[in-house]
Every structure is written in structure tokens, then in C-alpha cells.
Amino acid sequence: TDAIQIYQAIESVYTDKGVIVLMDLGSAILSAEMAVEFLPPEQQANIKLCAAPLVEGTIAAVVQAAAGATIEQVIAEAQNSLLAKTTHLSTTTHQKQKTNDQQQKINDQKQITKEIHLTISNPMGLHARPAAKLVATASKFDSNITLKNLTSNSPQINAKSINQVITLAIQQGHKIAITASGSDTDQALSTLQQLINTNFNNKPTNHPLH
Incomplete structure (x- = not known):
């Protein structure tokens, strides 16, 4: 939850195509928001903080990104990453x-x-x-x-x-x-x-x- 480390991680992978940041609850959200503020204004718009579940969302995002999906498609897959679990357990x-x-x-x-x-x-x-x-x-x-x-x-x-x-x-x-x-x-x-x-x-x- 160190904002500086999050900022450095974003900076290390940044491209104009955008960067997706997944996080858990609490201070991680605040730290991620603070890290984005450290970036130049023209880069901030390309950083997407994603509310997807951390583990399942990361797996889904990595697979879709590797398949060449757009950042919007990657975010959508990450946010729907509990689909397999909820379907299997028939919870909803x-x-x-x-x-x-x-x-x-x-x-x-x-x-x-x-x-x-x-x-x-x-x-x-x-x-x-x-x-x-x-x-x-x-x-x-x-x-x-x-x-x-x-x-x-x-x-x-x-x-x-x-x-x-x-x-x-x-x-x-x-x-x-x-x-x-x-x-x-x-x-x-x-x-x-x-x-x-x-x-x-x-x-x-x-x-x-x-």
C-alpha cells in the first residue's frame, strides 16, 4: 500500500495504451489514487483503477491483455472474473x-x-x-x-x-x-x-x- 511503489510500478509499464491497476480494499485504494496523482496530467487519463476482485481479476486481465484485447475489453473481463465461481456455485x-x-x-x-x-x-x-x-x-x-x-x-x-x-x-x-x-x-x-x-x-x- 505504498503510493511511491505503486507509482514506480505504473511508470515501469506505462504506455499510451493505458495501465490498469487492481487493488484490494482500504488503504490500497487511497494509495493507488495518490500514485496516479504523482503522474503527469497527460498520463493520468490513461490510468484505470479497476474494482475487479484482485486474484481472479488479475488472471482474467493478464489473459485478455496477452490476447491483444483493448483496455476496455480487459477491464470488462476483469470485472466479470467472478462469473466462473458464481456460475459453478449457483449463488445468484x-x-x-x-x-x-x-x-x-x-x-x-x-x-x-x-x-x-x-x-x-x-x-x-x-x-x-x-x-x-x-x-x-x-x-x-x-x-x-x-x-x-x-x-x-x-x-x-x-x-x-x-x-x-x-x-x-x-x-x-x-x-x-x-x-x-x-x-x-x-x-x-x-x-x-x-x-x-x-x-x-x-x-x-x-x-x-x-
Whole structure:
């Protein structure tokens, strides 16, 4: 909670694209605000103090930033980083309704042009690291890419969102469907299939379903 150390950390990574600062409660918020005030006025506008949960928000933000998301998209993912936990524990009907609304929106778009089915062979399933690889790979393409856990009959979700991918709780042996629609559909599906078929760049143990 040292304002000087926070200021130095911001300064060490600063670019005009912006810097996101996550913090816990109490004096950390005041220290972060003070640290921003140490910066030149033209830089202060590019510093975003984010109210996302510290641990989950940091993980979500790092994954989305590495995938090339804008600062607004990174903040949105960080702020929604409790989605996986609340969905798994079924603690709120509001979040369930939000997921249903997302599913309906995807269905209404009716833009899916191609789909592949795969089986996950990774012993840990799509936990944080392979999920992050999948999101980073999907985010390289312009096409709309969705993911569905066929084994649990989950809704389709945005494969470019780490928070939404984690909610599917995909485990070893689960069958998934990846769909894509857009200008680079074939390349996107081929690349994602290769990623999963090579066990996320490990040994190839997976095969498409027919």
C-alpha cells in the first residue's frame, strides 16, 4: 500500500495504451489514487483503477491483455472474473439469467457457418493454462468463435473470453463443439483443432469426432 511503489510500478509499464491497476480494499485504494496523482496530467487519463476482485481479476486481465484485447475489453473481463465461481456455485439467479441471455443472443445471430467436434484429452481438462491458450488463439482471428461443452450440454459461449470458457468446466474426456463464422473461419477452426489435437502444444492424443 505504498503510493511511491505503486507509482514506480505504473511508470515501469506505462504506455499510451493505458495501465490498469487492481487493488484490494482500504488503504490500497487511497494509495493507488495518490500514485496516479504523482503522474503527469497527460498520463493520468490513461490510468484505470479497476474494482475487479484482485486474484481472479488479475488472471482474467493478464489473459485478455496477452490476447491483444483493448483496455476496455480487459477491464470488462476483469470485472466479470467472478462469473466462473458464481456460475459453478449457483449463488445468484441473476448470473444464470445473464448466461441465458448470452445464449439467446448467440442463437439469434444465426451466423454459425462451420463447426468441429473434439474430445479433450488434457488430464486437467480446460483449466487455467490451456483455457488461456485457447482464448489467446481464438482472439487472433476476426471470426465469431463460440465454444460448447457437448458432454454437459452447456450453452454456447464466446471462446475469446477466459471467464466464459472457464464456466464450462470442461474436463478430460469431455466432448466440445467449436463453431466459427467470418472471413477466416477455416483458418480459425484448423488452428484451434491443431491446438487441441496436440494437447495444447504437447503430445497429440486427440481426434475429431465423426
